[in-house]
Amino acid sequence: MGETGPPRSAKRAASWDTCVRGESERARRQARVTGRPRRGSAPYATRWAPALGATAIETDRDKGNRLRRAAATENNELVGELHASRARARKLQELTTALGDALTTQAVTDVIVSCSTSLLGTAYATVLLLDVDRRSVRFLRLEPVPDEVARLMAKIPPSAPSATGDALSTRRPLFHRTLAEYLSDYPHLRAATEALGVRALAHLPLVAGGDVMGLLSLSWSEEQRFEPGERLFLATMAGQCALAVQRAELFEQKSEVASILQRAILPRRLPRSPLVRLAARYLPAEAGMDVGGDWYDAFYGPDDRLWFSVGDVAGHGAQAASVMGQLRNTIRATAYADLDPAAGLDVADRLLAYADDAAEDIAVATAIVASLDSTSGRVVWSNAGHPPPVLIRAGAPPVLVEDRHGPLLGVGHGGRTQGSTVLGPGDLILLYTDGLIENRDEALDIGLSRLLDAVTQSPALDGPNAVADHALASSLSGITRRDDLCLLVIQQPTAGT
Known part of the structure; x- marks a missing residue:
């Protein structure tokens, strides 16, 4: 078999010397001692490049390329997350501004539903507000659904488990990225949910000052990833909505007192x-x-x-x-x-x-x-x-x-x-x-x-x-x-x- 590397014994010294013929004595001594050609020694480099670890050199280069690609990928992901965070901040600011101009519960819920569609791309948005005792529903703002869906939903027993009830009882948001995930938790809702044509759902409790005001239910016609940043954004959005609802309730209570007083006068x-x-x-x-x-x-x-x-x-x-x-x-x-x-x-x-x-x-x-x-x-x-x-x-x-x-x-x-x-x-x-x-x-x-x-x-x-x-x-x-x-x-x- 042919030589695969520089000589390692006196027996191969002659062959080694032959390979570097034409080199200066100094170059030959360096090659013998180090096993590497002197820089600029073209005959040696040409003859022995495969034998001096070309495979290892190539592997290091590949490793460097992989590290650079990984760094570029990570950088792109960070840039993408930065852009996504800025977009979420703009959406939150737009929602907050719109809520600031709405003083009644009707106006607040109208803003929530409208912004859910325009800012989040939802297919349906529903706002449910609880009564003062926080046990019964006093207000419901929802977008119209097809008659067939309404008929199927009417057949669902009020006591049946639901994402709405679970989110309200635990005070924690529920996210279902796919229809399969949702139906695995609530299989009895298959007919109505499939007829509605949604593929992802989020149920967000409206909590302000430790008090559960109600719930915001969002659904999309496409599956959602619900990455951690997106979940945090939706929870923050729900918090802003809850504060607006609380402010509207206080405003209406005060206005009702003043209105009664004025009518009496x-x-x-x-x-x-x-x-x-x-x-x-x-x-x-x-x-x-x-x-x-x-x-x-x-x-x-x-x-x-x-x-x-x-x-x-x-x-x-x-x-x-x-x-x-x-x-x-x-x-x-x-x-x-x-x-x-x-x-x-x-x-x-x-x-x-x-x-x-x-x-x-x-x-x-x-x-x-x-x-x-x-x-x-x-x-x-x-x-x-x-x-x-x-x-x-x-x-x-x-x-x-x-x-x-x-x-x-x-x-x-x-x-x-x-x-x-x-x-x-x-x-x-x-x-x-x-x-x-x-x-x-x-x-x-x-x-x-x-x-x-x-x-x-x-x-x-x-x-x-x-x-x-x-x-x-x-x-x-x-x-x-x-x-x-x-x-x-x-x-x-x-x-x-």
Whole structure:
């Protein structure tokens, strides 16, 4: 057999010398001693490269390549995970922002379902909220399912095991990457799940402050890997949703208290008399906004004059409604004490300015107080920083009565004045709060012009109800109402009406 490596004995020395013939003596000595050619020794390297461990050299190169490939793969995986983490962070931020604008449970659950589809690509999303006792379901928001699926789900006994019940009882998310995994845990749900056409499911308890608020159920039409990072993201998302639900529940409880209080304060019915016609409207702010301190009132005093007022306490919530009730009752008391409208407002101003329990953010209010002698038609009124009334004379265009008689209520300055006019047969006066005309995206003058245009479409002869309806229907058409509003219309009737 031929030589496979450098010589290892004196017997092979001659062959070795022959192989390196042409080398310098120094090169030959180096080759004999080290078993390796001197650098640059082409004849030796060419002749003995296979014999000097070429296989080992190639193996080291392969190992290096493998290490480099492994490092590149690991680096790519890290970069991919970084991109995925950034994408999840953006999705979470988008969800959090959307939830921040939703204040009611209905609005919150709508956002959750919508974002589940747009951000996670789910086929179906369901939000289940528990009652205060956390034992019964009080609210369910789900996307429509095919009739066949609904029929099959109706056949499932309520007591049957389910991922929903297991996730709620353990307070831990349940992830099923494939339909097979899900059906291995809940085989009795095969018919309904297969008909639904989903291939992966996640059931996420909504836990906030240690309290289980409900559950978010997500399903996909494709199988999911649910890597650890994805599971952590979905659990974090559920936590944000739970906080939003908790905030919405607190908001609704507070709003309900304020709404009950406000309804108790506002008059249940308006006075009826053949000598005057009245109409009133009250609308709370659109869903998601708190109850405010708007009020209207109308009553007959001891001298048979008709007293009426409209006002607005700054701020929102139960405290604003409470202050509104105090002011309304104070104005009634001053009327029964035979004080004129300006003097009555001065009393209300002092009450609000020096009340020990007046909150800083609702320490002021605007109001108009007026009295009407139904026999003569004479109206006396005082305006404390309130939007101007609209006077509609029979057969004439509406005008704003822009007289101001004193500052806001709550500033502690008395000495308010008052004005007067006479309503003829068919004449009408409209009082309102700023929610009817105010829009944060436009100047107040635009809202006032819109109101005048609206009541122009309903002449005074149409009556107070028609004027009130036109003001509501047309004045804020297409504009989001961010404040509650009320209006009061008083008309001196014509003969025979």
